[in-house]
Structure formats: C-alpha cells, structure tokens
Amino acid sequence: MAVRSLQLAAAFLCIFNAGSFPLDPQTAQPATCGYESCHATRPDMLNVHLVPHTHDDVGWLKTVDQYYYGDRNDIQHAGVQYILDSVVDQLLKNPDRRFIYVETAFFYRWWKQQSSSMQQTVKQLVNEGRLEFVNGGWCMSDEATTHYSAVIDQMTMGLRFLNDTFGPCGRPRVAWHIDPFGHAREHASMFAQMGFDGFFFGRLDYQDRARRRTMREQELLWRASDSLAPPVADLFTGILPNGYNPPPGFCWDQSCDDPPIRDDPDLEDYNVDDVVQRFLAIANSQALVYKTNHIIMTMGSDFQYENANLWYKNLDKLIHYVNAQQADIGTVNVLYSTPSCYLQELHRANLTWALKTDDFFPYADSAHDLWTGYFTSRPALKRYERISNSNLQTCNQLEVLGGPGSRQGPFGKGDSQTMKKAMAVAQHHDAVSGTEKQHVADDYARRLADGWRHCQVLVSNSLAALSGSSAERLYCDNLNISVCPLTEASKQFSVNVYNPLARPVTWPVRLPVNGTSYVVSDAKGKSVECQVVPVSAATREVRKNRGFAVNELVFQVQAPPLGFTTYSVSLLQDGPPPASTRHRTPTAIQNKFLRVTFDPDTGLLSSLSNLETKQTIKLTQNFFWYNASDGNNSLSNQPSGAYIFRPNSSTPFIISRTARTESVQTAALQEVRQSFAPWASQVVRLYSDSRALELEWTVGPLPIQDDLGKEVITRIDTSIKTSEYFYTDSNGREVLQRKKDFRPTWILWQSEPIAGNYYPINSRAFIKDDVDQLTVVTDRSQGGGSIKNGSLEIMLHRRLLYDDVRGVAEPLNETSSIFPEGLVVRGRLLLSLDRPPSAADAHRPLAQEVVLQPLLTFTDGALPPNTRLEFSGLQAALPPAVHLLTLTQWDEDSVLLRLEHQFQSWESKLNSQPVTVNLQKLFSTLELLGVSELNLSANQWKDEMRRFHWTPQTGEQPPLKKFQDASVWEVTLRPMEIRTFLLRVSLRQS
Template identity: 25%
Template sequence: MIWAEISFFSKWWNDIDEQKRAMVKRLLKAGQLEMVTGGWVMSDEANSHYFAMLDQLMEGHQWLQRHLGVKPSAGWAVDPFGHSPSMTYLLKGAGLQNMVIQRVHYAIKKHFAQQHTLEFLWRQSWDSSSHNDITCHMMPFYSYDVAHTCGPNPSVCCQFDFQRLPGRRLSCPWRIAPQPITEENVRERALLLLDQYRQKSRLFRSSVLLAPLGDDFRYTESSEWDVQFNNYQKLFDYFDQHPELHIKARFGTLSDYFQALHRRLNATGTKLPTVRGDFFTYADRDDHYWSGYFTSRPFYKRLDRSLESLLRASEILFSLTLADMRRFRGDDHPADTFPAQELFAHITSGRRNLGLFQHHDGITGTSRDPVVLDYGTRLFHSILNLRQVLQDSAHWLLLMDKKKYLHDSSKAFLLMATQDALPLKMPLLLSDKPRTLVIFNPTEQFRTSVISVVIDSPDAAVVEAETGRAVDSQVSAVWVEPSRASTEAFQLDFVAELPPLSLVIYHVTEASVGSSFRAQYTFLHHSKTQAVPGPALPEGAAAVGSGPPAAGPVSVVRNQSQPGKERRLSVPAQPGGGPALLFTRTSSGSGLQRSGLLRHHHPLPARHAQSELYHLDGPAGRSLEISNLVDIRSEVNNELAMRLLTDVANGNRFYTDLNGFQMQQRRTLPKLPLQANVYPMTSAALLQDSASRLTLLSAQSQGVASLKPGELEVMLDRRLQQDDNRGLGQGVTDNKLTASLYRLLVEDRRGGAQSGGGASVEHLSLLAHLSSLSLSHPPITMVATGDEQLPKLRPFQPLRSSLPCDVHLLNLRTLEDEQVETPSVEAALLLHRKGFDCG
C-alpha cells in the first residue's frame, strides 16, 4: 500500500489511538506501507509557485520525520493536470530518486510508447550534468484506475477490479462484470490478465511491470481490502504454480517496483533515455485541452499569492525576532510575555492552509463551490493571523529599550494597513500630531518604493522619523466611481528608501491647505486626443502616451538611456481571437494623470477592466505597472483576455515560466486549436527577437498565449455555465471582482540563447528578476496605534548590505520543536541562486 498526501493522513493520525499508531509504524518498517512523495498535498504543477510547492513538501516531510521517522524515496503524481520539471527538481533535492506521473497528452504517451521511452531520466533543460536527474515512470494509458492500469483494454482490466463484483457499490461501465476467482475459472482468468500484462510490458524497455490497484475514494471499507487481496492472491498463486507462463507477480509498494526495475536494468545493461522539458498543455482525448484551469477562479489565485508573500514575510520577521530576543536575553528563550507559541501556531496554520490550497483541485479552481468557499475561508483567516505575527514581531524589533517590552493582546501596538484590500479602503485619520507608519521591506535587496496609503485629508507631509528629512510625496484622487472622485478619502504616495529586510519608520501629519503636491488630471476622449503638459521624465524612465482611437490606446515605450530606441505596444479596442476567448474593452474615454512620482492611465468608464500605468524614478522606472480590475459577473459563457500588441518579431516562439523557477520555450502551432496554444504563466512570459525582449511579469498565475507574432494574450477571467464532464459536476459561476497586477519590461538583446535538447534555454534578466521580486513581495505598511504613548522606536536593519543580485532569500523558516507547535532554536535558511540572461 502507498499513501501520498500528509494533510489527510495527519487528520486521521490525530484521531487514532496509540495501538493503531504502533501498527502503522510496524507496517512501515515491514515495507507493507510506504509514504510516497510526502508532500502536504499532491500539488498542482501549473499554477503553483515554487515557494509554495517547496513549503508544502517541507511541511509534509517534517511531519513524517517527527511522527513516523520515515523519509520518502519515490514520488506519486497521478492526478495533476500536466507536469513540470520544477517539481522534479524539488523532489530530487528532497531525496527522492524515482517518481510516477500520469496526466500527459495522449499523443505524447503514444509517441513515448512507440519509442519505448515511457520510463526515462527527467533532466532540467538548463542542466548540463546528470546530478539532478530523476527516474520517471509515465503511465501509458488514459487513467490511473484499475481499468486502465493492467493493460491496454479497459473492458478487460475492469474485470479485475473486484470492488466492482456484482452486488457491490460499483460496476464496470463496459457492462462486463468481474468474476470471483475460483478453482474452476482461475486458469481462464489468469491467462486473460496475463495477456493484458504482456501487451503492456511491450511498451517498456524492462520486463518489470507496474500495475497499480486503486482509484479515487477507494479502500474506505475493510471488505474491499479482503475482496481485492483474496482474488488477486489466487491469481498470483496460479502464476507461481505454472512456471511455463514465465511470470512472477506479487503485491508491493512503489519503491519495491523501482528497486526491481533498477536491478533488471543493471543486470541487462539497459540505459534509460534522457528527457528535458515539461508536459503542458494536457489533453486526455480529441481536442479536449485542459488549459482553462490556468485561469479559472482568478480571485483565489491572486489570494494565494498574497498569502504566500505574507507567509514568507512573517516567517522571516518571526525568525529574526526570536534570534534577537535570544541575543538580548543571553539564553534560548524569547521574552517572557512574547506569545511565541501562539504566533508559531499561526505560522504553522498558514503553512498548512497555503499548502492545502496547492492541491491539484485547489489552486486550479476545479473544486465545487462549497469546497472553494472553505479554501477561501482558510486563506483569509491565515492572512489575518499572519498579520498578527508581523505586528507582534515588529513590536519587539523596533523598541529601542527592550526592557520596556510588554505584550498586551488587548492593546495592539501596530496595525496592518489594509488599503490594498478589495473592495474596502479605510482612510488613515490625520491631524497636526504625527501618525507613525512602519514600512517592512521583505526582500533581500535595497529598494526605492512608492508607498501608497489612503488618508482623510487632501494635504499631508511625510518625514523620515530617524533623520527628520522631508520625503517627496503627492496626493491623488480616490475614485468612488470611474468618473467621480471621493471628497473624503485621498491617496498619499511617497518615496521610501528601504534597506534589505528592514523596518523603517515614517511620520505623516496633516499639512496646511494647498501645501501638498497634487496630481494633475487631463481627460482624454477618443474624439479629442490632446497633448498633456507636465514635468520632463528622468533619465532611464519609460514614457507613455495615448494614440489614435482607431488602433486603441498606443504606448511608445522608450529607453531614455539609449536615444532612438523605442518599442510600440498597443491594446486593441475590438474583440477578437476566436470563440474560446473574448477580448473586450468598453471604455468611452480615458484619464491620464501625470506627476513627479507616478502616472496613471485608466479607461473611463470601464465595465470589465481598468488599467493603470505607473511611472517611477530609479530602477523601478524601467518597467510599467499594469493593474486590471475585472468584473464579469454579468457575463454568460465568456472568457476575458488582455492582449498586448508589439512589433517584436518573435515568429511562433515565446516563453513562459514554470512555477516562477525557470523559463520554458513555447511554440504556437496553427494546426492545433486555440486552447492547445494556451500555456500556464506563474510569474512571467516573454517575447523576443534578435534586437529586443518584452517581458510581462505577473503577480498571479494565469493562462497565456501568443497567437500571432508580436502578440501576447493573457487570460483574465472566465465564466462558464456548463460542466465539462471531468468530475466537477458544475459550471464555474462564482466569479468575483478580481484584481490582477503586472509589470511590463522592455530590454535590448545582444546575446543568444543556450541550447537545451533542441529548444533554446532562456532566463530572465537580472532586472526582470528584481522587478518580479518587488512585484511579488511589495513593502508592508503598518500603522502605530496610540501615537501619544508610543515608546521610543528605532529602525531595524539586520543586513549591512543587499545580497548579490542573483541570490534570493527564499525563506528563513523557524523549525518546530519536538513539542508539537512550539518553535525550536533552529531555523532553515533557504537561498536560491537564480539563472539569468546576460544578453
């Protein structure tokens, strides 16, 4: 027997007595039970970011080590809808040597079967050595149930699923029922099964065969164990009694299979082929490509990444707080009143809720409505709890006199600013007395960022608390409706200089009337396009203008550091692209805001989507920030996409990232239907030619395509009334008002790509990596309460300098003590050195 997902196993473990726990350990030691993969869930491999994939793997492995003392050696991923080499890299790094996959395009399975390459060494596209290779077994047939695992004929194989015997709760859809194995029919039944085994074995290079006996929601009652074991044992006994059949069959675990496989391969000197790349987009039959789930329920995909960012920030700040407390006290204990165990429980819950959502029916958006609501509730509660972790950790770190630390749960020291939450924005109340803002930079890089907060006054002043230096700021409108600004709330934007992993303090006060720099607005109507006066742009910044209405809004992206270099980018005003996608823009006019800090461009009014383009000084000014606010709740059977039109001559090739970990080349094939040319984008997609590269960085997972040269289509949302007959049993109609966030980067190219198994291997540039990092992990703003009674604070800066540009601090993860849900004195430091493009 094998078991894969620890989230469900741990719930069962918590409810059983010590006698049953001892029995489980005996079965594990005897090799009758094996824990495979060992992740918190069987993770999706298209939408999940590698941070979350690794985090749920660590959570599961640490649970296994702590409770059972075992370490998985084989992976089992039979239900994710396509497979990514990023996951294989993480599995190999976690100590696994072998793995099984199932959901691969039926034509690829056919090709691999013809070439006898269904078992192969899976190698990373960028890897020149075999160090990270993992042995992979690809199941050859339609499904992983018993009817599709013994051989090529499901009507025959189903007869050997004895849970479907007449009178039991299941039956065979091919209307040929299984028969109990008796002395009278054992020969006929054994030869029928053997024929299927032999036909399947001809697809592989080894005579060792894997035939799993299981399916969804099986072995829930003891009678199924008995009926399967007893009937199969009679067949196995018959095989043993007739050596002329040349078969030896027995029950085993997944590791038993791979051990036998490797013994046979070594004995015969057979070498497995090497395969690079991924297995997207999956199709199970005909033109039924499973690309819709790359975008389904985008609200929750965005919420997932928000929780992921908050969990990472909380982990790092909590670990730094515990370390600082131990240094201050001179022992291994936190401050007496610091709620370390309570906060660590919040972190553990956050890890597990994030991990649970990585399930291949979670982040994919392929669960039924009540399950989706449960996921959303878990994610939201974890966000609230992790905010508490950040606030309490920052409380200690900011205090100048640590002896005055006192935790009082009834009196919050800091509150998270929630201005970015949808849809409510609460204004910060100002007066002539300073309000204290604490900004946490969760990244390992020094950054200059524009901090935005909503205030109740049209005039405000910002100073850096430590130096008293006045900070550049501006006040912008908060739009209640697309054409009406609020008179009670205003957006304050100011530039903050944030050292790596620092907590920096700013004071905000109400200023005299008319003293603040205010954003200037000019309304541009399609019939009256006009120039917009404003300050000159700084060197290296991106310039954005508006073009003629017939072509839709046109942006000329110009690199000021190289005069004469510019790229054209536009968003078409008309729907197009075919029946599977709806490209919609319904604005009748647009507003352009221009100022020294940032610029917005947004259509007015916009029933479906609003876009904003920001101009920022410094490195952040090398990219354009685009935000969409999508609402298709009134639509019927429509899918909304954002199309970018450029003059990049990329041909039919483009690139998307795999889980935020690496880039994968894609080719648009006109002979295939539109849905076959849609691929997953976790955090980046790019078009390039010999002279330039256009990179779209994303803060959430979505489907992406390049249907024509120079085009990039991003799927924003979809609303479908009907079921797709793939197990969900309903349409997807629980759409919400959803925000999506991007950065667009244009770069010159000077070098070529390296080759990797016939496809070029590309990486993001260092600038793109840093832009993606700041997009995914924005600064976190906290507001001090009770400013009059605040003790003296000082900024917290744990690093003297930034880490190297290609080194990412993935996490600083406090480990659990032997006592459950208690933090230990150890923390796991996870660093990722990123591959980058030098051209």
C-alpha cells in the same frame, strides 16, 4: 559545534521491530523498510507489480474537513479516516500485502487521533515496508499555478512530519503526482533535489502518449534544468498505464461495478479461469509498450479502500490464481508491490532511457479538450494565494528575527503553523488551480484568512520587540481597492514597511485618505516627496461601501533588506490642493527611465521606450474576450469549464477600439485611466523611480446576457520580430522557450489553435528578438500565449455557463455577497523593455518584488519616544544574484535557511556567475553556533543523500561535480542552485 548534534538528528534513526512477520518461512529475514522490503521477483518472467493505493484529494468536491470525516456524502461518498482505519486492519491480516499513502495532510490528522498502541502498530507496518509513504508532501501540488517557494514549503512540512514520526522508514523514495493536469519541469528539478529516486504520474497529452507507447518511451530520464550540472536535476520519470486507475474489469472497491473473483468451483458462476485469462491478456498487452520485464498496475482510485477487505480479498486471490496457473510453464509473475520496489527493478535492468528536457504542458486528453483554462480559473483565489505566500514568508522571518517574544508578546500568542498548514493545503492540485467547487474555494480562502489572523499577532509581537514600541498595529488588507479605515480617518499616523527581500527595495505606497495635503517623513525625519490624487471612478465602483476615501496619498518608500523602516504621515491644514484629473489623453508620460506614448484618437498605448538603452518599440495593448464553447458544434461537444479552455472561435472579440481616458500627472507619478466598458478598465501608471510600466486592470462582472461564457484577455502587440517564439517561467524559476503550434517531443497535430498554444505563466513571460525584449511580470498565475508574431496575450478572467464534464459538476460562474452580479477582479501587469542579453538583470528582481512584496502595518497617532524606526536583519544586503528563499524557525535553538542563486547559467553576463556568501556575516541579530547542510526538502543531510543514477540514450553518464566550499561558513552558489542549511543560533545581545 555542528548542528548535527541537535536532537533533530535522532529523527533520522530508524528502530526496526523484531516482531515482524516473515514474508516466506523458507526465506525468513529481519524485516526492514525501503528497497530491502520488496518482494522477490522472477528474472525469467514478466513481473506485474500490483500497487494498492488511494487518491485522496485535499479538497475538491468537498472541503478538506468534509473529505476527512466523510461528511456531505450526498456530494461524493468519501471518508479518509475510514480508509486509513480499514487499510491498517487489512495489512495486519497478511504480511504480503502492501499499501502506499500520499497526502500527509490527511495522515497527520488521522495519526493524532490514534491510541499509542495503534501508533506502534502503524510504525511496525512502516518499518516493515508494508505501509509505504510516497511523495509525502502535505498535499499533491498542482504543477502549473504553484510558485516554487510554496511547493518547497508544503513538501518540507509533509516530509518533516514523516521523518519525525517514522525516521528513515517514513521517507518516500519516489514522487507521485498521479492527478495534476500537466507537469512542470521545475517540479521535476525540485523532486530531484529533494532526493527522490524517481517520479510517477498519470496524465500526459494524448498525442504524446500515443507516440511514447509506440516507441516504448513511457519511462524516461527527465533532465529538468539547463543550469544545474547533471545529474543534480535528472529525474527518472514513469508514466502510469491507466492514469491511476486499475485495468478495466479489475476494480474491487465498494464504488466499483466489476464482479469479484468467484473461486468456489461448486458454484455456477465460478469465474477464476476467465479472470486469469483476462488479466494475462492485459498484462502481456501492457508489456508491449514498456521496456523491461516489469510492469506496474495501480490498484485503486479516488478515495478507495474505505472497505479495504473488498480490495485485498480479491487481490490475494488474483495473485494466488495467476501465479498458480503460471507456476510451471507460464511467463507472468504477479506480486504486491510499491512504486519504489518497481523503480528498483527498473534501475537493476541497467538500460538506457529516452532523455527529455522540456515539460509536459499543455495537457490534452483528446483533440478538443485542452486543460489550459485552469491556468487562469478563479483569478481572485490565485491572487489571494500569492499574497498569502508573501505574508507567510514575512511571518516566518519575523518569528526568527523577533525571537521568542514574537510567539508570546504584548499582543498575545502568535502562531505561524496555522498559516503554514493553510498555505500547504492551498497548493493542492484542486485548490490554487481553481478546479474545485465554489464552496470548497471559499473554504481555502477562509483557511488562508484564518492563518493570516494568527500570523498578524506574531508579526505585531515581533515588530514590538524589534522597535521597542508596543503601540497597537493595524493591518489594511484591501489597499488595492483603496480601503483602510485608519488612514481614511486619522490626521497623524505612521507606516511601518517590512521588506522580506534580502536587498533594499523601493516601493510605491498608495493610501486612501480624505485630506487634501499631507507631509510624509522618513525614519531620519527627512521629508519625502508625496502627492494626493483623487480615487478613480473604477476603484469607487469596486470597493462599493467598504471604504469612503476620496483621495489617495502616494509616495515612494525605501526599505532595508530583511527589515523595516517607518514613515510618519501628518495632515496639513493649509497645504496645496490635490492633483486634478484631466479628461484628455496625454501625448506621453515618462520618467527618467521610460517613455510611454498614446494614440490621441484611441486613447491606447502606441509605443514604449527605454531611455537608458535608447530603444523604442511600437506597442499597443487592448482587452478582448473569447466566447466559450457551449458544447454544441460539429467538431466536439466539449464546452469550456474550470479545467478546459475552448473558445468557439479563433478570433477574439474586442471590448472597445477606443478608451475613454482621464490623466493624472504629478512629480510622484503619472497615470492614464482608461475605460473600455462598464466592466473593463485600466490604469497605465508610471512612478517617478520605476523602471517598469504598471498596467492595473479591473475586469468584471463579465456580462452573460447573451448566454455565452466569456474568457477575457489582454493582448500586447509589438514591433518585436518573434518568429512564433515566446518564453514563460516554470513555477517562477527557470525559463522555457515556447513556439506556436509546436512541441519539442513530437510532431503536433494542432486541433485547437488558441487553447493549444496557451501555457502557464507563474510570474513572468517575455517576447524578444535580437534587439528588444519585452517582459511582462504577473501578480498571480495566469495562462497566456503568443498567437500572433510580436504579440503576447494573457488571460485575466473567466466566467463560464457550462460544466466541462471533468467531475466538478458546476460551471465556473463566480459570484459573492459583494458582487452578486458576478466577480470583479483587479490585478497588475508590469512591463519592462531591455536588451536581450541583460534583460534578466531587470526582470528577475522585479518578479521577486511582486512575489514577496513589502508588508505595511499602521499605528495611529505619534509613536512613543525612543521607538526604533529602522531595522535590518542582515549585516549587509545579499548580492543581486542571491535570493533568501527561506528563513523560518525549526525548533527552539535552530532555524532553517535556504539561499538561492536566482539566475540561469545563460541569462546574464553580470549575474550568471557563482556567488559566495559568508553565513557568519549574514545576520545582524543572530549569532550562528553551528551549521549543517540539508537536501532541498530538509529531510536528509546533504552529504548522506544517495540517489539512483540513470543513463540516457545519448550514452553519457555525466559525473556529479563536487564543489568544495571555502569553509563551513563560506558557501558558494552556482546558477539556479538552492542550498538549505540548518543553523543553530542564539539572539545577539543588543
């Protein structure tokens, strides 16, 4: 029985309202939505598509709540609820009018507060295409610092609400990212796979825009994957002419200063002729830089249309007077429109379009204004968002695996929705990007914390159901600074390790303890090698009085795929003493995979060797800072800020040429603790079974006594011959090649030699030559570049004393109650050395482990008898090339599953091959009763998804290859393919 028969299918039905207003009495026809609702255009004229819209940030200068209610208007006058009230009222007054809305997070709130009669009215407007949703995600996500999994989740949430509420008429046809600060190729690929026909944005590099205007290439075909067969990831992309603002002189919001249209000829200030002539001049000028006889004008801006009457009254007049003047001998036709109606006309033109295969990073709006600082801004929030994503995926999975008891169990009512909404809001382009005011950043973090509290109840309930034990479970969210009250005080406790990946994982556990010797046993009762080491001075300084453990208990855990295992820990009274620290630099540390050497004079790294492949590279690593421009120099008055990275020199300052070191060397781990300054330290760490070298850095509070902001980097210099190339990921997925002082699309004039060579690093970056590849895996989104050959630098922390004049109106100078003297940030970099042809086999799984890390829960004392100590939700681990991206409850009887091929077509001889998975043999606790395939965003059936096809200027029109699965249950994944399934399931009887 197929899942299509589920009630969900009803959401895809659209009920059209027969009582709609015809657009023209002479051409009356049944009202409908989508492309069929577009106003007629004139093929013999220049058609100007006026698009009324508002851009409503889901938090920026005010919190999301303050923006919705119109609170704190002393900061910014904005109230989204009034915008929607006013727009609906004005749309009802004239059936010709159109409006688009974007941010579902706001619309969802407003919709819930409306009466049933108002909801019916809005449905009528949507069904008639007068109110159209574009983009449709919970927010308009950032494109540089977001991970693809979180982007897919927030798009799915928003689009599902629109689908469930309005049916097909609520489905957006275009993606709309008018404000993000640069555009990622992976976002375009995702939008294409979500079924969008086109994509519009407002911001691109000023040099790129100038060239595109000259070449009339502001509309193009973006080929957004080098692995997915065209046109799967092809997306028509349009660059809007005025960012997302109206043309100069044509803003009629209450926040605008432009004069209204004064159309009484008896009045002295009658201005219709002047308005018409100015508008025609702008329209004809704009037409010169676009290819067709259709142009688009965005009529709106930030939080506009709170008094929609102002806009619509003047737009009605503008359309009337321009068309009246042009009726007989003119060449311009003006109409209310939407981005999808405009897109439809471009498609009808049947032209060829410039092809683009790279991305739109970095973004600069003038010569010295590179928007590359936000790649790193608010590094603590960026890390917290990444951890929250991992926690949410665990919460989603355990809600499915634990069954209904996970939502209502011994620990109360569990809830995943609060966390889903908090994570969705956090993807906003002024959230995880770090470009909001401080009180707004605090609000995002608070929402994530609140969401995790709700999920903890669900997780505890699920683990109780799966293990058969209702013993209280505790969570320790500050293990990175060695804080966990239970492990610090208890003489006996258990550690439950849940692994959200669909393959087994070996993971190092470090627990704060006050004992000196412990015994650790796995789920089978077998003793596990462990070691007690002293807590470092840097950790004691960071945690302050939040914890008091003097030691850390270190051991490796092995967790089954999509499941948990349990380790028992007991204090030994007369065991061996803990490992001691040595105040000298070791010559080398090594395990069976890696060897790392140190310079005895400086205490710095000097080489890295892969013992399996017998390769060695010279490698030094240190910490530096760039002094931030304060805006006072001869070239430009642009300072560094939350958005802008602008060092005042191309040469960074070294923090220290030597490191004070102490070392700990045991069978379980070896580490060298380096101190460079009171505010900069690092642990170089190698676990016994690890193929990656860990660099745990601690930076802050950044000193500002010299009245200069600082931007701290770590730089890795190697003997690898890079020829000015390096590589970064795009939103955690496909890898793109970068080259110093180069853009694939145009001849670059480089005005900022450091900031102009920085790119977003979401999960990994690497440098390579024909022999060696060094990959660096990050634990959050960060900015970085390769300024010198053989070098890779990553920005870790920023503290700035000036606002960069992009609207935030406060410097990025983070403090907190714990760190009033300035924020301290801790993070990890993982380094792996491999041969280039096979490096991805190592670094892709490694990056996934950092993104989706095991969740530890703790139980005090001995576990009850008959407690199930080990569990896997899978019958067998998935193949190495396959990643289980999504497993989440959809409704009572169905779950949403996404499987992903995580290798590009060229990356691996071993893993860049198609892989077949049998869905019926996938889960251990779920019996599959039906399956249907959906598009990536789960708002259309895959076989019903139809998209516009576009022809690139190369002349090719590649056919979409249809691959047939062996059966409905056996699905094949090809490189970089994500497949989404709705499964009707029941829990297997144990």
